[in-house]
Every structure is written in C-alpha cells, then in structure tokens.
Amino acid sequence: MHVHDAAIAGQRDSRRPAGVAVTRVDAWTWSVRLFKTRSAAASACRGGHVKINGATAKPAQPVVPGDEVRV
Template identity: 55%
Template sequence: MTRIDAWTWAVRLYKSRSVASAAVKAGHVRVNDERAKPATSVHVGDVVRIRAEGYEKVFEVVQLLDKRVGAPLARAAYVDHSPPPPPKDEFFGAFGVRDRGAGRPTKRDRREMDDLRGRR
C-alpha cells in the first residue's frame, strides 16, 4: 500500500513530494476515475490520470514505490497509456505567432495580441 502523492513523486511524475501533494489536493490527479486525496492508497493495476500541460496523461501502476528511484527503475513502475500530445501549432496557434526576426512588438501589435488572447 502506497500513498498517491508518494508514488507519483517516486516514479518521477513530479519534481518534489510537496509539488505532488499540491497537485493531488488541487484535483489534478485521479485514481480509477475518482478524485484522489494525498493519502489515497494506490495498488498494482490502478489507473492514475494526471491533468498537466493542457492535456491528460494516463498511467497504469505496475509496481509500488515509496522511495524515489532512478529514471530507468521509475519507468518500469508504470505503463504509459497517454494519448500523444496535441501538435504545438494546434495548441499555440490561437495566440498569434510573430514572424522570426520581426523585432519587438509595437504598442499596436501588443494590443492586437491582447485582443486575440481575450485580455482586453
């Protein structure tokens, strides 16, 4: 039996235990399609869903870990069932990309970009 915050940290899904715990508290982690608390137990065969970077990552627990281990051992502790991330141009295309070498945006350019982003 292992806590979800400790397991996600041990298999290197988060950089620190406190970041893992904060993500679980914020509702970004689900275990078997149920919202998890930091002390939620994880068992072999459970499906862990993590919402990060604008899309969802899906992992199946293969091995329980309490302590942080090296990257090759960490990757062996889960099976990644995540769909491929969306293409960058699809993800960032709506934000108005400037041409390379166009220089610093003018005040007018900045206002147009803010209008595109819905900030004004």
Template identity: 60%
Template sequence: MRIDIWLWAVRLFKSRSVAASTLRSGRVRVNGTVAKPATSVQVGDRVTWRDPLRDRVVVVRELLPKRVGAPLAVKAYTDQSPPVPTREERAEVGLRDRGAGRPTKRERRDIDRLRGRR
C-alpha cells in the same frame, strides 16, 4: 502506498510537495475518482492528470517506497498518455490577431475547448 509518495518516487513529479499540491487541487484521479494525497494506490490502478501540454495516463505496475533512478522508475508504471503535440499544433490552437482585444466569454470557452481544458 500513498499516491503522493508513489508519484514522487517514480519521478512523475519533481518533488513530493508538488505532487501533494496537485492532488489537493483535485486534478489527479485514481481509477476515475478524485484523489487526495493520502489515497492508497495499488498495482493495476489507473492514474490520470492534466499536464500543461497533455493529459497523462499512467497504470501502476510496481509500488516503490523510495525514490529511485530514472531507469528503475520507468519500469514501475506503464505510460498510456497520448503523444505530446508538436510545436506547430500547439501554436495554431487559440491564436488571436494582435490588437483584437480581450476575448468574450463565449470565445474564451471555445479557446479552452480547443486546448482540451474542458
């Protein structure tokens, strides 16, 4: 089964086109390998990608050819993602004083590292 259809069918992405564009950007990995929209997914595969708030890790438990309701969709995968950081944890990372100016290249890399982007 295609990974873009499966991600949409289990409601991890709002639409199939959003899932496909995320896959084309190279941000989604299946078993550690960068995936394209037509990559096949099987039961037991580990799918990872970066959400705006955290890294998502999902293990495929069931293949669904069509989009299903939320209660059935949750049964089709095992979510092994770390918990969503609290608002306070997100706010303290990478804050700069007002008027401090644009960060230097080194400061930007430090901020990205703290936010978990690299």
C-alpha cells in the same frame, strides 16, 4: 489504543489482496518522477489534478497494483 481503534487498525482495504504493498498516491507520483517534489505531488492531488480509477485522489489515498492513475 482503544478497543474501537484496534478494530479499525485490524481492518484492511477490501480492494487489496493480502500481501500486496500499498503506497500513498502523492509518494508514488513523486517516486515515478511525475513531480519534482513530494510536496508538489501532494499539491496537485489537493488541487484535483490527480485521479485514481476516475475519481479525484487525496494525497494519502492508497495506490495498489492495477489502479489507473491519471495526472
């Protein structure tokens, strides 16, 4: 790991308080059974059908408690 990579790895998402679990939006939408498969959830994200707090979500975008997810 390079020094720059270590600095990036040590950063945390400013939206999330310490100790709060983060989940990918494609995995979360699949786990709450909005989609039958995780790949279908990822495809919906790539197609622009999933929004987090009003913004289009990419499959790997993190979801934290308090976020509004629309499908």
